Amino acid sequence: MKIYNTLSGQKEEFLPRGDEVKMYVCGVTPYDNCHIGHAMSYIIFDVIRRYLQFRGYEVKYVQNITDIDDKIIDRANQLSIPPRELAEKYINSYFEDIDGLNIGRADIYPRATGEVPKIIEVIQGLIDKGYAYPAGGSVYFRVRSDPDYGKLSHRSLESMIAMECAVGGDEKEHPMDFALWKAAKPGEPSWQSPWGNGRPGWHIECSAMSLKYLGDTLDIHGGGQDLIFPHHENEIAQSESFTGVKPFVKYWLHNGLLQLGEEKMSKSLGNLITIKEALEKYSPDAIRIFILSSHYRSPLTYSEEALEAAERGADRLCQAAYSQGGGEKSEESVDVESYQQRFAAVMDDDFNTPQALAALFDLARDINRANEAGLGAVEAQKVLLELAGILGLDLKPTWKLVRPVGITSAEEFGVPTIIQTSGEIGSEEYIENLIRQRDKYRQAKQWQLADEIRAKLVEMGIALEDTPQGTVWKQKR
RNA sequence: GGCGACGUAGCCAAGUGGUUAAGGCGGGGGUCUGCAAAACCCUUAUUCAGCGGUUCGAAUCCGCUCGUCGCCUCCA
Numbered sequence: 001m002k003i004y005n006t007l008s009g010q011k012e013e014f015l016p017r018g019d020e021v022k023m024y025v026c027g028v029t030p031y032d033n034c035h036i037g038h039a040m041s042y043i044i045f046d047v048i049r050r051y052l053q054f055r056g057y058e059v060k061y062v063q064n065i066t067d068i069d070d071k072i073i074d075r076a077n078q079l080s081i082p083p084r085e086l087a088e089k090y091i092n093s094y095f096e097d098i099d100g101l102n103i104g105r106a107d108i109y110p111r112a113t114g115e116v117p118k119i120i121e122v123i124q125g126l127i128d129k130g131y132a133y134p135a136g137g138s139v140y141f142r143v144r145s146d147p148d149y150g151k152l153s154h155r156s157l158e159s160m161i162a163m164e165c166a167v168g169g170d171e172k173e174h175p176m177d178f179a180l181w182k183a184a185k186p187g188e189p190s191w192q193s194p195w196g197n198g199r200p201g202w203h204i205e206c207s208a209m210s211l212k213y214l215g216d217t218l219d220i221h222g223g224g225q226d227l228i229f230p231h232h233e234n235e236i237a238q239s240e241s242f243t244g245v246k247p248f249v250k251y252w253l254h255n256g257l258l259q260l261g262e263e264k265m266s267k268s269l270g271n272l273i274t275i276k277e278a279l280e281k282y283s284p285d286a287i288r289i290f291i292l293s294s295h296y297r298s299p300l301t302y303s304e305e306a307l308e309a310a311e312r313g314a315d316r317l318c319q320a321a322y323s324q325g326g327g328e329k330s331e332e333s334v335d336v337e338s339y340q341q342r343f344a345a346v347m348d349d350d351f352n353t354p355q356a357l358a359a360l361f362d363l364a365r366d367i368n369r370a371n372e373a374g375l376g377a378v379e380a381q382k383v384l385l386e387l388a389g390i391l392g393l394d395l396k397p398t399w400k401l402v403r404p405v406g407i408t409s410a411e412e413f414g415v416p417t418i419i420q421t422s423g424e425i426g427s428e429e430y431i432e433n434l435i436r437q438r439d440k441y442r443q444a445k446q447w448q449l450a451d452e453i454r455a456k457l458v459e460m461g462i463a464l465e466d467t468p469q470g471t472v473w474k475q476k477r
Numbered sequence: 478g479g480c481g482a483c484g485u486a487g488c489c490a491a492g493u494g495g496u497u498a499a500g501g502c503g504g505g506g507g508u509c510u511g512c513a514a515a516a517c518c519c520u521u522a523u524u525c526a527g528c529g530g531u532u533c534g535a536a537u538c539c540g541c542u543c544g545u546c547g548c549c550u551c552c553a
């Protein structure tokens with residue numbers, strides 16, 4: 001298996017250090033609802049984890065929650081609620097979102113506020129070794145003490161300072177030095193430390209948590225490309241300086257960013273579509289297909305059109321997974337092995353999900369073809385579901401079958417122009433009664449009346465399909 | 478200003494030196510169907526932003542031009 005490593009800028013053979021793959025992905029700062037840019041990142045790493053497991057690896061997956069930072073404090077103050085309450089609310093919202101998108105949960109979700117002792121331990125260690133210094137109640141990392149600083153983002157300290165963006169902090173020795181610990185301001189939540197009351201800086205929690213839960217070296221560390229600098233660069237500096245062990249991370253993986261229109265979708269720009277909004281309009285499978293149909297390292301632009309295309313694609317896969325063959329011949333006619341191999345081969349090449357999806361669509365066509373010819377495709381359908389499952393696609397059947405009814409008396413067509421049915425309007429009972437009524441008209445070859453009912457159902461957003469087994473229907477999204 | 482990515486059919490999007498340029502959506506024609514729907518079959522890029530170069534051979538490598546985007550500040 002080959003994986004593209006941001007650190008080397010190349011695809012590398014994937015060789016985890018132990019039996020268990022140690023995987024860490026940067027999580028959310030819960031001060032607002034997540035948008036589909038976040039969904040993109042978490043879906044991609046969910047697929048990577050599922051695929052590793054499929055390939056037989058044990059995976060230990062840790063994802064942090066930054067439940068204390070400037071934005072949480074600001075927003076909480078605006079709303080006049082405690083920061084903890086705000087964070088709690090959006091952590092719950094986050095879990096609803098990932099569950100809704102069929103994203104598997106990480107094994108551990110450590111929270112910054114729950115890891116303060118470990119954070120203090122790491123900071124103290126860095127001070128002791130001369131990599132950090134306290135100043136004015138805060139503690140800063142001394143970037144000049146790390147000769148490797150800039151190796152992930154491929155830039156030099158000189159080039160960073162060249163842009164006179166060196167902001168603030170007269171107390172810092174070097175403009176690029178960054179905070180490990182922030183001195184408490186009045187009214188902010190704070191913790192006691194050897195340097196006075198304060199709270200953790202942004203980058204230090206990830207170092208502390210990954211060291212604590214996964215050890216000195218991780219196999220995979222993931223996140224969006226916007227985290228490469230400064231966040232991940234700083235994590236490397238902190239972790240490698242603290243442990244003296246290199247590398248901190250064997251494979252750095254970064255996903256491309258979701259664009260909305262001409263710009264990156266982001267909370268600060270406010271140009272976003274939340275996961276909840278997306279899930280109201282589209283199925284989880286459609287959202288996943290949309291995201292996985294482009295390579296994870298490429299940027300992707302959100303559009304309604306693309307999501308709708310993905311929705312139809314999801315329908316197509318689902319249809320193929322559950323369609324019934326007409327024939328008696330049970331002999332398997334699809335070469336499932338070639339599809340399994342093709343799927344694995346493209347996923348082995350830096351998780352080429354667009355190619356993996358292409359394989360699934362080809363397999364779906366083969367299944368339909370077999371069914372059309374009355375040949376067996378049961379095994380192929382199982383394989384389709386299995387491979388789709390690696391991409392986190394559920395392919396849940398949405399069609400419901402209504403069996404045909406016989407005509408019991410001619411009177412049933414006595415007052416044919418009035419569509420009447422029992423059950424609460426819009427309920428399943430109501431819909432299925434209408435379908436049975438239409439069925440009777442069809443058997444009596446009263447096409448116009450039958451079509452009238454179908455038109456009424458279509459108006460209600462119900463799609464009908466007449467099959468040899470009966471009429472199936474579903475609510476269109 | 479520095480670093481990086483990208484520009485492939487109506488739309489989305491793979492492919493990165495050599496047989497017919499994946500796949501999805503959409504469009505057109507057909508089969509099936511009472512009609513539909515779904516499905517299946519055929520079809521939809523002689524060509525990969527433009528211009529040069531390297532090569533027996535390039536969408537794929539190199540240079541330049543144009544255009545778009547990301548990072549360098551909080552961000553998945």
